[in-house]
Amino acid sequence: MARVGVFVCFCGANIADFVDVPAVVEEVKKIREVKYAVYYKYMCSDPGQQIIKDAIAQYRLTSVVVAACSPRMHEKTFRRAVSEAGLNPYLLEIANIREHSSWVHQKNKKAATEKAGDLIRMAVAKSIANEQLHEISVPVTKRALVIGGGIAGIQAALDIADAHIPVVLVERSPSIGGRMAQLDETFPTLDCSQCILTPKMVDVASHPYIELIPYSEVIGLEGYVGNYKAKIKKKASYVNFSLCTGCGACTQKCPVKVPNEFNMGIDKRKAIYTPFPQAVPNKPVIDAEHCNMLLKGKCGICSKVCEKGAIDYTMKDEVIEREIGAVVVATGYDLWDPKPYEEYGVGRFKDVITSLEFERMVSASGPTGGLPIRPSDGKVPKTVVFIKCIGSRDEAKGIEYCSKICCMYTAKHAILLHHKVHDSRAYVFYMDVRAAGKGYEEFVKRAQVETGTTYLRGRVSKIYKMGDKLMVRGEDAQLGQVVEIEADMVVLATAIIPYKTNPALARLLGISYDKYGYLSEAHPKLRPVETAKAGIFLAGCTQAPKDIPDTVAQASACAAKVCGIFSGDALKKDPMISVVNPDYCSGCQNCVQVCPYQAITTEEIPITRGSKETRTVAKINEGVCQGCGSCAAVCRSMAISLKGFTDSQIINEIVSI
Amino acid sequence: MNYTKQIQDIASKLFTEGKIDIFIGYQQNSFDDNQVPVLITDPAEIPKLVFSDKSVFNLTNYLKFEHTKNKRVGLVVKGCDSRSLNLLLTEKQVKRENLYVIGVCCEGVTDDNGAKAKNCEVCVMPDPVVYDEILGNPSGKKPYRVDPDVAEVAKMPLVERADYFEEIFQNCIRCNACRHSCPLCYCSKCCIDQETSTLYNGSNTVSSAVHALLTWSMHLAGRCVDCRNCEKACPSHLPLHLLHKQNEKVIFENFQEHLSGMIADDRGAFYKYNQKDPDDFIM
DSSP states (O other): OOOOEEEEEETTTTTTTTHHHHHHHHHHHTTTTTEEEEEOOOOOOOHHHHHHHHHHHHHHSSSEEEEESOHHHHHHHHHHHHHTTSSOGGGGGEEIIIIIITTTTTTTTTHHHHHHHHHHHHHHHHHHHHOOOOOOOEEEEOOOOOOOOOOOHHHHHHHHOOOOOEEEEEOSSSOOOOGGOOOSEEEETTHHHHHHHHHHHHHHHHOTTTTOSSEEEEEEEEEEEEEEEEEEEEEOOOOTTTTTTOHHHHHHHHHOOOOOOOOOOOOOESEEEEOHHHHOOOOOOTTTTTOOHHSSOOOHHHHHHTOOOOOTTOOOOOOEEESSSEEEEEEEEOOOOOTOOGGTTTTTTEEEHHHHHHHHHHHHTTTTOOOOOOOTTTOOOSSSEEEHHHHHHHTSOOSSSSSSHHHHHHHHHHHEEEEHHHHHHEEESSOOOOOSSTTHHHHHHHHOOOSSOOEESSEEEEEEETTTEEEEEEETTTTTTEEEEESEEEEEEEEEEEOTHHHHHHHHTOBBOOOOBBBBOOOOOOOOOSSTTTEEOOOOGGTOOOOOOHHHHHHHHHHHHHHHHHTTTEEOOOOOOOETTTTTOOOOOOHHHHOOOOOOEEEESSTTTOOOOEEEEEEEEEOOOHHHHHHHHHHHTOOEETTTTHHHHHHHHHHHH | OOOOOHHHHHHHHHHHTTTOSSEEEEEEEEESEEEEEEEOOGGGGGGGGSSTTTTOOOOGGGSSSSSTSSOOEEEEOHHHHHEEEEEEHHHTTOOGGGEEEEEEEOOOBTTTTTSBHHHTTTTTTOOOSSSSEESSSSOOOOOOOOHHHHHHHHHOHHHHHHHHHHHHHHHHOOOHHHHHHTTTTOSSHHHHOOOOSOOOOOSSHHHHHHHHHHHHHHHHHOOOOOOHHHHOOTTOOOTTTTHHHHHHHHHHHHTTTTTSSSSSTOOOGSSSSOOOOOTTTTO
């Protein structure tokens, strides 16, 4: 016979003001199995927990119902209390009479009281069928995988490796560094981006705990937290990195010229190339799409000039496997293509450029040696118009969200322009100036005051050509009149978008993504770096637009989470997962189809004991199962049940009201 | 529609070539002009085999029993039967390599009284969708039509409809012949037999029948191929197709015109996610 104790919380006034708690307790006492029922002002407080512990001993309770707030708040607290009193922690049930009753029915105390009674009755009925469950222990492979070698990936890898945990850092391009390597100076302090980034890149290359795998992609991930197996495709670089000294003779002699993507196509690179001078690893790769030797079988100059014989045209893509315990996804961002802005002459006027093109121009290591020039005639522009929110906050042509960093980098560009061309004049067309951040507002002020940049609130309606000038016609909404500016160059602050490959990556990793393609965090406020899949974390712009400080902070947070997982030799896992009764399983594999975590596989079992003939039944991997219950819902023969939410528990709940 | 000769020839060829252990077909009933299924393991019995518009039963039902499991089986399927075979293959209940399927392009079967069977009136696929050998000329997929009986019942006022169904459920004697005769009811332990709650007490009451039959129809929703083996087996002559055809209608209208078993590896609307699936029932 079940002996249930019911503990009803006032939650100060949160519950007591809208639910007649003493009346509910009297009502609950009438239930046959309830041997003890009591109310208290704060059940979660130490004295409140003590009441539960004492009652378990005094009334020999077999299960406990706490009627209070959402189980997301204090389920752990009460489980601990119950377990300290010697009861299995999973014999506790929470009736959520705050979020589900008092808060939502504030205008009707009578109904709220009745509903609270019903919720408690259901919890009591369910708790009678509760079974003792025990935490699952899962072994851990202490090695982390970081996908993406931008500043987010670099920071996460360094922080994890500094905790003496091996890291596998996979980067898709030939060098780590990512977007930050393309930047000139960084807001709001104007320190040189490469000067602060390259020491970290060198640290990655020389760190004893980091295995850097450049020019590679993750193509598969199996397993579960603590026990993942990653498949990594090493793209053929046609250069034997162990022989190559990075002397650069091959890149000098290569006859093929290709637009340089690192410099946004402003200049050319060779078919065998290192993306930029400070690249890590500083070894060239052959671009198979443009190499004459690989395409036509003629040339071979790089092989001839290479003293070490490091060039190998027969190299093939290679797939390697690594066993890892946790993953940090830091794949970064792409830029929105401003083509839909036809009225700004995108594609027609050479002097309408994007912000990252401008960034490369003002960079000392860039294609113009740090001087902004007009792509049309190579002259130095004197009047430059910056237009913000190109694609961002534009439901008609672009995306709805704010790209967050454009206000700041446009202010930076205005300042940089002034530094490079002293007699220049900058105009900024803006919708709002969003400068929330340490030193950010001051930085925008500095652009406006020190460099005399004119900020015009309004949108540009049209850009047209007059002679070699660009006429920018827009609205100054504060004056309420149309302005026309004769510009030498126009810079469009294009929006941040996620890489198009993000959804495919998300599916491969088994995590979710939003409607734009950003990878989704588990909770926007309280679990911002975790994904819904245990052991996979997000850093940087793969989750949402971010500036460098936020990205670095999130990457370090990921590292802390990864170190947390690896802090013990085994992982404790919630036992509320699915279980298969093989006797009833008919092997239709509907569960395999619907499982969002690939936690279900099949196994062959003998038809009868000792029989050689076998039949196929479902098998649940305890480490992967998250207890969502989809499999239990589609199982027609009820061979699968979800521990803690068995059919008998749910039916008990339904029947009780 | 008479393929007796062809089917006998194919069956004897399969036995002489040693391709099959069992052949499932139809034989003449001994007391009237109807036909019953027959399982042949001895080639000498091949002359028993017949096929005509009286070959009404869905033979794929016999693939779920012990004596055909893991054996090499030859069988005859019509359009609707082949759709249930497709589902059995998808749900891994039979192995394709164990089967030799003779698909018949069905011209419609008759009921006990010699009239065209009611399910053939609303048939969407008379041609076999899975077969090794095909008999007859394919006539192609037919447009989906709502079952006239379902439309009739939908016209009834709510109270009248409730009474109508209560009467149907009252006549159910809980013999489970419907379940036994359904090719897609292959579970080793039916969920109804596991039920221990107060909602279902296993006895011969209306509430038990409602619980059992509605659960059964939900487990067949998006899977039922309208072969009506269940109705033929029902000793109380319950119009069970009302449940299945209603589900079929709802699924056809809401889940991208889904029809069960038409293509391979299609588990049905309830077991796969499509972005176009309706979600207006979620608050």
